Amino acid sequence: MEEIRFYPLDINYKIQEGKTYVYLYGRRDSGKRACIKDGSFIPYFFAEAGDVTVLQEIVRGLKVEGRYEVVRALKTEITERIYRGKVRNLLKIYTNTPKQISPLRKELETFPGVKCYEHDVKYTHNYLREKGIILGRQIKVKGELVNERSKVPVWMASEMSLDESESIKDPRILSFDIETYNKEGKVMIPERNPILMVAFYGMDGEVPFKKVITWKKFETKKNYIEFVEDEGILIKRFKQVIEEYKPDILTGYFTDGFDFPYLEVRAKKQRISLDINLDYSSLNFGKEGTGVLIRGISHVDIFQFIRNVYSKGLETNTLDLNSVASEILNEGKKDVDLDNLAKVWDEKPEELEEFCEYNLHDAYVTYELCLKLMPEMLELVKLIGLPISEVTRMPFSRLVENYILRRAKETNVLAANRPAYDEIKERRTKTYKGAYVVEPKPGLYDNLVVFDFRSLYPTIIAAHNVGLDTLRCECCEGKDVVPELGYWYCKEKKGFLPSVIEGLISRRLRVKEMMKGNKDELLKARSMALKYLANSFYGYLGFFAARWYCWECAQSVTAYARDYIQRTMSKAEERGFEVVYGDTDSLFVKLNDKSVEDAKEFMEEINIDLPGQMELEYEGFFPKGIFVALKSREGGAKKKYALLSDKGDIKITGFEFVRRNWSEIAKSVQERVLNQILREGDVEGAFDYVKKIIKKLRSKEVEIDKVMIHTQLQKPLEEYDAIGPHVKVARDMLAKGYEVREGMVVEYVICEGKGLVRDRAKMISEVKEGDYDAEYYIGHQIIPAVSSIFAVLGYNEEDLVSESSQKGLGDFF
DNA sequence: AGAGCGCGGGG
DNA sequence: GTGTACGCGCTCT
Numbered sequence: 001m002e003e004i005r006f007y008p009l010d011i012n013y014k015i016q017e018g019k020t021y022v023y024l025y026g027r028r029d030s031g032k033r034a035c036i037k038d039g040s041f042i043p044y045f046f047a048e049a050g051d052v053t054v055l056q057e058i059v060r061g062l063k064v065e066g067r068y069e070v071v072r073a074l075k076t077e078i079t080e081r082i083y084r085g086k087v088r089n090l091l092k093i094y095t096n097t098p099k100q101i102s103p104l105r106k107e108l109e110t111f112p113g114v115k116c117y118e119h120d121v122k123y124t125h126n127y128l129r130e131k132g133i134i135l136g137r138q139i140k141v142k143g144e145l146v147n148e149r150s151k152v153p154v155w156m157a158s159e160m161s162l163d164e165s166e167s168i169k170d171p172r173i174l175s176f177d178i179e180t181y182n183k184e185g186k187v188m189i190p191e192r193n194p195i196l197m198v199a200f201y202g203m204d205g206e207v208p209f210k211k212v213i214t215w216k217k218f219e220t221k222k223n224y225i226e227f228v229e230d231e232g233i234l235i236k237r238f239k240q241v242i243e244e245y246k247p248d249i250l251t252g253y254f255t256d257g258f259d260f261p262y263l264e265v266r267a268k269k270q271r272i273s274l275d276i277n278l279d280y281s282s283l284n285f286g287k288e289g290t291g292v293l294i295r296g297i298s299h300v301d302i303f304q305f306i307r308n309v310y311s312k313g314l315e316t317n318t319l320d321l322n323s324v325a326s327e328i329l330n331e332g333k334k335d336v337d338l339d340n341l342a343k344v345w346d347e348k349p350e351e352l353e354e355f356c357e358y359n360l361h362d363a364y365v366t367y368e369l370c371l372k373l374m375p376e377m378l379e380l381v382k383l384i385g386l387p388i389s390e391v392t393r394m395p396f397s398r399l400v401e402n403y404i405l406r407r408a409k410e411t412n413v414l415a416a417n418r419p420a421y422d423e424i425k426e427r428r429t430k431t432y433k434g435a436y437v438v439e440p441k442p443g444l445y446d447n448l449v450v451f452d453f454r455s456l457y458p459t460i461i462a463a464h465n466v467g468l469d470t471l472r473c474e475c476c477e478g479k480d481v482v483p484e485l486g487y488w489y490c491k492e493k494k495g496f497l498p499s500v501i502e503g504l505i506s507r508r509l510r511v512k513e514m515m516k517g518n519k520d521e522l523l524k525a526r527s528m529a530l531k532y533l534a535n536s537f538y539g540y541l542g543f544f545a546a547r548w549y550c551w552e553c554a555q556s557v558t559a560y561a562r563d564y565i566q567r568t569m570s571k572a573e574e575r576g577f578e579v580v581y582g583d584t585d586s587l588f589v590k591l592n593d594k595s596v597e598d599a600k601e602f603m604e605e606i607n608i609d610l611p612g613q614m615e616l617e618y619e620g621f622f623p624k625g626i627f628v629a630l631k632s633r634e635g636g637a638k639k640k641y642a643l644l645s646d647k648g649d650i651k652i653t654g655f656e657f658v659r660r661n662w663s664e665i666a667k668s669v670q671e672r673v674l675n676q677i678l679r680e681g682d683v684e685g686a687f688d689y690v691k692k693i694i695k696k697l698r699s700k701e702v703e704i705d706k707v708m709i710h711t712q713l714q715k716p717l718e719e720y721d722a723i724g725p726h727v728k729v730a731r732d733m734l735a736k737g738y739e740v741r742e743g744m745v746v747e748y749v750i751c752e753g754k755g756l757v758r759d760r761a762k763m764i765s766e767v768k769e770g771d772y773d774a775e776y777y778i779g780h781q782i783i784p785a786v787s788s789i790f791a792v793l794g795y796n797e798e799d800l801v802s803e804s805s806q807k808g809l810g811d812f813f
Numbered sequence: 814a815g816a817g818c819g820c821g822g823g824g
Numbered sequence: 825g826t827g828t829a830c831g832c833g834c835t836c837t
Contacts, residue, residue, distance in 0.1 A: 817836080
């Protein structure tokens with residue numbers, strides 16, 4: 001028997017001889033990777049009935065036909081949990097394996113009056129919560145080495161204890177990126193196009209680990225470039241490099257959606273198994289969207305973390321590697337024209353070196369991103385307690401939910417079930433208003449200051465005890481009634497959710513206290529993670545798929561918030577600021593003759609009066625901004641604005657046209673218009689520019705490339721019910737003998753003629769210059785992209801479209 | 814008005 | 825996840 005100190009990072013489970021074993025993967029304090037196996041946690045769920053002892057008898061005799069086996073309960077016990085503030089008697093039903101829970105539960109729920117709980121909680125998560133294990137934090141394990149096929153030593157645990165004070169530092173990170181053969185631009189056809197090179201970037205102590213593997217030889221002095229015979233060997237080397245580097249974390253950018261799925265197809269084609277799991281099994285590609293999880297190695301797709309969590313604090317609107325890296329690291333991509341890679345590969349291999357550099361650079365940038373964001377990711381991991389590979393892929397609602405689930409376990413609270421399909425459907429229809437307090441006054445503004453009210457919501461939940469178990473309590477009717485709504489929340493007993501969020505707020509305050517005079521990165525990251533979670537609570541309450549969904553609670557939060565915000569707004573007006581726009585969490589004011597200092601002073605004043613930890617924050621100063629009203633929407637306009645920051649960046653919100661299935665001409669016109677208006681202040685010029693483009697369209701001077709629309713075929717052609725333009729064009733192509741396959745991008749142009757849009761859609765190769773329907777492009781591409789912008793400035797569509805060169809102020813729609 | 818569909822990220 | 829679950833805006837029906 002030995003005792004080892006161990007930082008677990010990843011968890012999964014396996015069935016052996018009918019029994020369930022948990023495998024914890026991580027690093028020992030010695031730095032060596034290891035695996036802890038634990039067979040001590042038996043899967044279970046709960047059932048509730050009028051009389052649980054009767055139910056217990058029934059369960060004892062129950063045999064259910066499962067999918068692969070006859071299932072029966074392993075054992076049962078009667079126990080208590082708190083549900084909606086009340087103690088409940090429950091039957092705890094154990095099974096040999098997690099998969100046996102579902103058939104048993106389904107059978108039990110056919111009995112009248114029987115309801116099951118926690119059958120929908122993931123086994124590995126339940127294990128971690130029950131054992132109190134927080135991934136990333138040290139545990140002490142007593143156990144013995146066992147003989148098992150594995151790339152790291154496996155210890156069978158007999159005892160475990162926690163050491164929460166120690167958490168993992170500097171996990172070993174390896175970043176990778178592939179480049180593929182691609183003649184068709186953005187299309188991805190892994191079945192046909194091979195992987196040309198793969199780059200790695202990591203650190204060996206102080207020395208960078210760099211490698212690019214490719215299978216076409218050329219002269220080079222770069223010693224990190226390694227040549228192999230063919231793509232098959234490249235894939236084998238890919239596996240070897242990972243195995244030799246022994247990373248805790250394997251990272252990349254959009255590796256869930258591109259690199260790994262691509263590798264999967266190519267490896268299959270080459271008959272190579274992608275057995276990079278630490279137990280030598282092959283990579284398991286689940287359903288799309290679930291992410292690629294590697295057994296024992298934490299695969300972190302940095303893009304996922306940024307999209308789900310980190311992008312909230314970013315200026316950039318697009319989340320491509322280049323924009324993200326330049327904002328976070330101040331480092332862009334290498335300036336290489338990737339369109340040329342296939343051509344150079346075929347015709348001028350001697351010029352491949354710059355593509356290898358480019359490849360390596362992407363891996364390097366991704367490594368740096370991962371390193372930079374590691375404190376934030378690890379803090380979230382330690383807060384939620386789940387693997388980094390899962391936490392980085394969770395949207396805010398699931399982060400919140402998993403945090404609550406841990407607190408629930410600690411306080412003997414029974415988890416609410418996930419809503420069933422019908423329930424979700426019903427919840428979706430139950431929207432509530434009250435989010436927007438001040439509708440944007442459409443227009444172009446100078447000198448805006450933006451304040452943020454974010455911590456208002458969590459504080460309201462805590463201060464007013466907003467929760468499911470406190471709503472309309474019997475003891476406090478009529479006290480502290482929610483404005484406009486008439487609900488009330490208990491004043492006597494703290495609710496479960498309010499106490500959870502209170503814990504988050506006070507934890508954050510402690511961290512902030514520690515941060516005074518201490519610029520520690522870890523503290524900053526912890527504070528950020530706590531704030532993010534707390535701020536997500538309100539959204540969670542109103543989220544249709546939430547376990548602890550509470551419509552009344554979500555409603556109440558905004559109702560209380562309106563009260564606070566309205567007062568702040570009138571104070572701002574009193575002080576001579578013009579309130580331009582405000583929604584639930586932010587407030588935009590125009591400075592007029594005031595200064596930024598005045599605005600900050602005003603903010604301080606407000607903060608003095610705010611109760612508890614509520615706080616108005618200064619978001620920034622924006623020399624110019626344009627607010628656009630969304631027509632065709634009742635109850636006020638939605639967020640749609642563009643701001644010019646004092647650093648000269650343009651921050652666009654709500655303009656959704658930067659997409660591939662819009663023509664180049666529409667995208668560029670919108671971009672140019674916003675730039676000209678915000679940067680140059682030249683509305684007339686922008687207007688004239690659009691008129692000029694419209695004229696050009698009409699006189700057929702616009703190149704076909706600029707009006708081409710790209711749309712991808714997302715499924716086999718036969719499976720389409722709705723025949724959109726791209727489907728119709730694909731059919732045409734097929735009829736003409738072109739190859740048409742799932743995943744291809746159909747390029748087409750809308751031409752003149754009669755009927756539906758699709759009847760006028762023609763494949764690009766059949767369209768000559770000038771052969772497009774100008775009115776379609778004007779009406780369906782240019783006008784939608786810019787009309788709302790001009791509308792707020794007093795121009796209307798007529799002005800844009802009319803043949804006359806005269807321009808003038810028109811009516812609003 | 815409702816259903817069906819593509820987009821994002823990646824080369 | 826012990827498997828239904830992104831949200832928006834377009835086009836067709």
